[in-house]
Amino acid sequence: MSIEEKEAALIEDFSIYDDWMEKYEYLIELGKDLPLIEPSLKTDERLIKGCQSKVWMNARMENGKIVYTADADAIIAKGIIALLVHVLSHETPQDIIDAKLNFIKEIGLQEHLSPSRSNGLVAMLKQMKLDALALNATL
Amino acid sequence: MMKVGLDIEKIRAEFPTLRQKIGNYPLVYFDNGATSQKPQVVIDRISRYYEQENANIHRGVHHLSQISTDNYEAARKTIQTFIGAKHAHEVIFTSGTTEGINLVAESYGKLLQPGDEIIITEMEHHSNIVPWQMLAKERNLQLKYIPLNDQGELKWEKLEGMLTNKTKLLAFTHISNSLGTINPAKEITAIAHKNGTKVLLDAAQSLQHTKINVQELDCDFMVFSAHKVFGPTGAGILYGKEEVLNEIPPYKGGGDMIKSVSMQQTEYNILPFKFEAGTPNIIGGIAMATALEWLDELDYAAIIEHEAELLHYATERIKEIKGVTIYGNSAQKSSILSFLIDGFHPYDIGTLLNQQGIAVRTGHHCTQPVMEYFGIPGTIRASFSLYNTKEEIDLFITALKKAINMLQ
Numbered sequence: 001m002s003i004e005e006k007e008a009a010l011i012e013d014f015s016i017y018d019d020w021m022e023k024y025e026y027l028i029e030l031g032k033d034l035p036l037i038e039p040s041l042k043t044d045e046r047l048i049k050g051c052q053s054k055v056w057m058n059a060r061m062e063n064g065k066i067v068y069t070a071d072a073d074a075i076i077a078k079g080i081i082a083l084l085v086h087v088l089s090h091e092t093p094q095d096i097i098d099a100k101l102n103f104i105k106e107i108g109l110q111e112h113l114s115p116s117r118s119n120g121l122v123a124m125l126k127q128m129k130l131d132a133l134a135l136n137a138t139l
Numbered sequence: 140m141m142k143v144g145l146d147i148e149k150i151r152a153e154f155p156t157l158r159q160k161i162g163n164y165p166l167v168y169f170d171n172g173a174t175s176q177k178p179q180v181v182i183d184r185i186s187r188y189y190e191q192e193n194a195n196i197h198r199g200v201h202h203l204s205q206i207s208t209d210n211y212e213a214a215r216k217t218i219q220t221f222i223g224a225k226h227a228h229e230v231i232f233t234s235g236t237t238e239g240i241n242l243v244a245e246s247y248g249k250l251l252q253p254g255d256e257i258i259i260t261e262m263e264h265h266s267n268i269v270p271w272q273m274l275a276k277e278r279n280l281q282l283k284y285i286p287l288n289d290q291g292e293l294k295w296e297k298l299e300g301m302l303t304n305k306t307k308l309l310a311f312t313h314i315s316n317s318l319g320t321i322n323p324a325k326e327i328t329a330i331a332h333k334n335g336t337k338v339l340l341d342a343a344q345s346l347q348h349t350k351i352n353v354q355e356l357d358c359d360f361m362v363f364s365a366h367k368v369f370g371p372t373g374a375g376i377l378y379g380k381e382e383v384l385n386e387i388p389p390y391k392g393g394g395d396m397i398k399s400v401s402m403q404q405t406e407y408n409i410l411p412f413k414f415e416a417g418t419p420n421i422i423g424g425i426a427m428a429t430a431l432e433w434l435d436e437l438d439y440a441a442i443i444e445h446e447a448e449l450l451h452y453a454t455e456r457i458k459e460i461k462g463v464t465i466y467g468n469s470a471q472k473s474s475i476l477s478f479l480i481d482g483f484h485p486y487d488i489g490t491l492l493n494q495q496g497i498a499v500r501t502g503h504h505c506t507q508p509v510m511e512y513f514g515i516p517g518t519i520r521a522s523f524s525l526y527n528t529k530e531e532i533d534l535f536i537t538a539l540k541k542a543i544n545m546l547q
Contacts (some may be wrong), residue, residue, distance in 0.1 A: 020162060020494045025545060052502055052517070053486040074484035075546055076491075 003095055006087045007103035014107040023108070024076070031078035034085060037069040048127050051120035053077040059131035065090050066135055068128065080109065081124055088128055093136035097129060145441045151526050153178040164496025167531045167538075172316050172475055172522030173500055174366045175347060177430070181370060184429040188422040195418055197395055211421055214428035215411070221431045222361065223352030224378055228410040231384070232424045235375035236343040237266040239362030240310070242377055242414065243339055244270035246387040247308065247360075253279035256306045258336075260285040260293050261512060262315045262322075265505040267341050271310065285311070287512045291318035291467035295327060302334040309336050313351075314344035317504040317520065318467030319450075319475030321349075325356050332357065337383065343367055346431075347524065348446060348473050350439045359383050365423060370430035374423025377414070384410050391416040442525045446474040449523045453532045460539065466509075466518050474523040477504075483546055485519045491542035492519075497535050 001009070017023045037046070041058045048055045053074030059066050068089045072078040087103070088096050109121065151157055156176045159166050168176060188210075194203035196211050212227075219227045233239045251257075257271050261284050275282040283301055285293045298309075309331040314321050328338045339360040345351055347368045353361050360383070365374040379387075389396055389407055393416030398406040407413050453476050457463055462481030479485065489501035502517040503510045510517055521535065 021541075021545065024491065024494065028545065053484055054516075074486040076487045077484075 003087055003091055003099045003101075007101065007106075010083065010087065010103050011106045024079075027079035027083070028075055029079075030082045030086070031072075031075055034071070034078055034082035035067075035069045035089070037071045041069075042071065048120075048123050051077060051123055053120070055081055055120070055124060057081070057124070057127055057131075059128070059135060061135055061138070062090075064139070065092055066096060066132055068131075077120065080121055083109075084121075084124055084128060088132075093132040093139065096132035097136065099129075101125065144438060145445050145525065147445070147526065147528055150437075151528075153180070154526055155179060155182070157526060161496035161498075162494070165534070167497045167534050169521040169523060169527065169531070169535060170498045170500050171347070171367075171524035171527075172344065172504070172520060174372070175369050175524055176526070177371070178369055178433055180433050181426050181430045184426045185371060185422055188425060196421055197412070207421060210425050211419075214425045217428035217432060218376055221435060222346075222376070222378055223354050225354060226381055229378055229381050229384065231377040231379065231411045231414045232419050233362070233375045233377050234373050234420065234423075235364040235366070236341060236362045237364075239360075239375055239377035240267055240339070240341065241270045242390045243310075243360050243362075243379075243387075244274045246390045246414075247337070247383075248274040248278060249388050250386070251278055251280055251307055254281070254305060256281045256283060256303060258283045258285065258298070258301055258306055258309045260311045261287045261508045262291075262293055262318065262320065263310075263312055263506070263508070264316055264341065264343070265507070267310055267312060268508070281305075284508075287509065290469050291315070291320050291509075292469045292471075293320070293322060295323070298327065298330055302331065302336060304335075306331075306334060306336045308339060310339040310341065312341040312344065314342075314348065314473045314475075315467065315506070315509070316344050316475070317477055317506040317509050317518065318469070319472040319477065319522075320467055320469040321471040321473055323471075324358065328357050344473065344475075347434075349443060353378050365427035365430060368427075368430055369434060370427040371420075371423050374420045374427050376427075381410065384414070389413050389416070393417040395419075437525070445525060446523055449527055449529065449532065450474040450476065452529050453521065453523070453535070456532060456536045457539075459536070460543065466513055466515070476521045476523075477518040478521075479515060479518055480543065483543060485517050487546050488519050488539070488542050491545060492535075492538050495534075495538035495541065497538050499535075 037056050037058050042056045046056045046058055053072055055072040055077055057070040059068050068085045070081045070085055072081055154176045192206050194207045196208040215230050216227045219230050224230055257280055259271055271282055288294055313324050324340055331338050337359040340358040342351055342361050342363040346363050359380050361378040363376055366372040396408050396413055396416040398408050464479050466477040485501040492499055500520045
């Protein structure tokens with residue numbers, strides 16, 4: 001599936017929930033499926049700055065595609081990073097760099113997370129794109 | 140006018156922001172430590188200024204400039220009376236607490252010599268730490284901290300032993316923004332003065348909860364922000380004793396702070412203008428006075444009683460929740476409830492409370508040394524104001540239980 005297709009599928013998944021509680025319960029569930037970063041990689045260098053909770057992330061290349069792993073010490077932050085990892089992982093660096101990621105708005109994450117928290121989301125996304133840029137340069 | 144109790148419903152009706160829903164939930168605003176909401180009278184004062192009075196002050200001979208100047212200077216007098224200052228020119232308009240502290244650090248700091256000492260506390264907001272660290276580095280001063288205890292109180296008994304003939308300033312907060320602890324400002328000031336040490340009181344968290352009289356406290360400097368006392372953002376006060384303000388140099392150069400300027404030199408203006416360079420936040424100052432007048436019409440004793448009741452009720456109710464730890468357990472405590480729930484991240488709790496219309500603050504509250512002392516990254520902070528109610532605390536506890544339920 002392409003990034004856009006994965007986004008479309010997520011938008012559809014979220015659209016069945018009209019209640020914030022169901023939406024957040026789903027987000028919390030998604031967090032449980034997050035491909036976890038190896039404990040030895042949970043270093044300060046892999047901490048994403050700008051999040052209120054601790055979020056660690058790693059990016060590595062596998063057959064020309066990036067595989068992200070991550071972890072967070074807050075459950076909702078873990079759900080959000082899981083969404084981003086689900087959409088961007090196993091894609092080429094160039095596709096990740098070019099991704100518009102309109103789904104964030106569509107599923108109401110930006111609208112429902114206050115600015116300081118959505119900065120956390122922005123910081124996560126920025127780190128993922130920076131990793132893609134760095135790995136793209138090694139190709 | 141006789142002041143009898145507080146009619147909370149009547150007061151709430153004066154705050155338009157409180158009458159709204161967040162999603163399907165009524166707003167419960169418990170982030171008063173960060174900023175207060177504004178009564179209609181303050182909002183109207185701001186509109187009226189821009190609709191009818193706007194002009195620059197201290198400069199024009201024209202009608203509007205005179206009205207603006209008169210209102211701005213009348214505001215200074217109102218604030219002087221409110222804080223109990225001896226003279227109106229001891230009241231310096233600033234952009235807020237942070238600027239007030241930076242002004243003193245920059246200006247009073249110029250009189251300090253290498254090796255001189257400043258004492259602050261482990262309880263301070265970053266705005267009462269960083270300017271002193273910067274100054275200490277620049278001028279080679281020693282910065283000392285009064286330590287905390289497990290109740291979230293300061294070990295003031297250590298102060299006398301820490302004071303030396305080189306201690307030029309003691310800067311401390313009246314009320315802790317992250318723990319709620321009320322410091323005995325008058326007694327501490329007296330101890331410092333016996334040593335000849337000047338005192339700066341950070342009153343950012345005080346005036347909305349308790350009456351302050353600077354002459355009674357005898358502090359040399361006192362700073363606060365209008366926006367935490369029902370006034371607008373971007374305005375605040377530095378109070379300084381006349382003799383101290385006359386002794387210290389200007390802070391910023393520009394218009395209004397001068398008597399005369401030639402290409403060789405400048406003769407500085409008298410107090411308070413010496414410290415007020417450039418066009419100030421005119422309506423900020425005027426509306427701050429409106430807010431304080433509004434507050435002054437209420438019964439302070441009743442405010443203190445009401446807020447103590449809210450704090451007591453919230454403290455009792457939150458103990459219903461398993462694994463809760465309250466940070467800040469001083470007997471002298473303002474209406475700030477800082478807590479953590481074992482096994483739950485404050486960010487998760489804060490996010491799910493927000494979904495239910497409850498506004499709290501999560502994080503370190505700009506007091507990282509406090510968090511370091513307790514070995515925690517941050518807390519959830521509910522801070523109550525005079526317009527909050529027990530019913531809102533019930534909504535908060537219900538929402539908190541629901542959040543915990545979802546995160547389990």
